[in-house]
Amino acid sequence: DTGVSQDPRHKITKRGQNVTFRCDPISEHNRLYWYRQTLGQGPEFLTYFQNEAQLEKSRLLSDRFSAERPKGSFSTLEIQRTEQGDSAMYLCASSVAGVWNEQFFGPGTRLTVL
Amino acid sequence: RKEVEQDPGPFNVPEGATVAFNCTYSNSASQSFFWYRQDCRKEPKLLMSVYSSGNEDGRFTAQLNRASQYISLLIRDSKLSDSATYLCVVTASGGSYIPTFGRGTSLIVHP
Numbered sequence: 001d002t003g004v005s006q007d008p009r010h011k012i013t014k015r016g017q018n019v020t021f022r023c024d025p026i027s028e029h030n031r032l033y034w035y036r037q038t039l040g041q042g043p044e045f046l047t048y049f050q051n052e053a054q055l056e057k058s059r060l061l062s063d064r065f066s067a068e069r070p071k072g073s074f075s076t077l078e079i080q081r082t083e084q085g086d087s088a089m090y091l092c093a094s095s096v097a098g099v100w101n102e103q104f105f106g107p108g109t110r111l112t113v114l
Numbered sequence: 115r116k117e118v119e120q121d122p123g124p125f126n127v128p129e130g131a132t133v134a135f136n137c138t139y140s141n142s143a144s145q146s147f148f149w150y151r152q153d154c155r156k157e158p159k160l161l162m163s164v165y166s167s168g169n170e171d172g173r174f175t176a177q178l179n180r181a182s183q184y185i186s187l188l189i190r191d192s193k194l195s196d197s198a199t200y201l202c203v204v205t206a207s208g209g210s211y212i213p214t215f216g217r218g219t220s221l222i223v224h225p
Contacts, residue, residue: 031211033213040122040217041217041218042118042201042215043158043215044215045213045214048211056212091157097211100146101146101205101211101213102148102160102163103160103213104160105157105158105159106157107156107157108157
């Protein structure tokens with residue numbers, strides 16, 4: 001399967017714990033995006049990379065969130081000191097840099113913070 | 115005003131019906147537009163891009179109206195399998211390739 005993959009698919013954690021999610025984009029895609037989605041809402045942009053450079057971060061992204069893409073391939077999203085409000089689906093998408101920027105999504109990681 | 119607005123629905127239609135959704139956007143500098151389909155508890159999947167000249171793919175037709183700042187999606191001859199949430203996505207120009215998603219429009223096609 002050459003699509004976007006994410007790991008884990010589900011994560012249950014206790015409030016205050018740190019969690020890390022991984023995303024492997026489509027191999028020839030140089031842009032990688034992270035989104036958060038809650039029930040009844042569309043995906044909300046968190047951050048994106050072009051190759052290994054993190055180009056944009058949402059102003060809604062608190063200091064507890066950090067993302068990396070060290071070699072321009074896979075990416076990780078870490079949430080420190082999780083809160084119940086962090087419970088959501090975390091989606092990763094990749095695309096080829098260009099004006100149209102058609103994105104392809106991974107299956108997501110569903111986070112539940114107890 | 116939200117950057118991208120959609121009627122959440124649900125739109126409840128019988129099989130074979132024609133249904134249309136609109137999506138309005140606030141940034142007149144927006145440059146690329148898409149419709150995605152999302153099934154319950156699944157990831158969004160690209161349905162079609164919306165070009166200035168419009169786009170048609172089988173039973174699906176998408177159009178862009180820059181003057182009124184909206185995009186539309188028309189589904190003809192609805193199938194049960196078309197039941198899903200349809201998300202519109204708008205990306206602004208200016209070098210910041212950050213897509214903004216609408217909240218989605220729910221479609222339910224019934225027998």
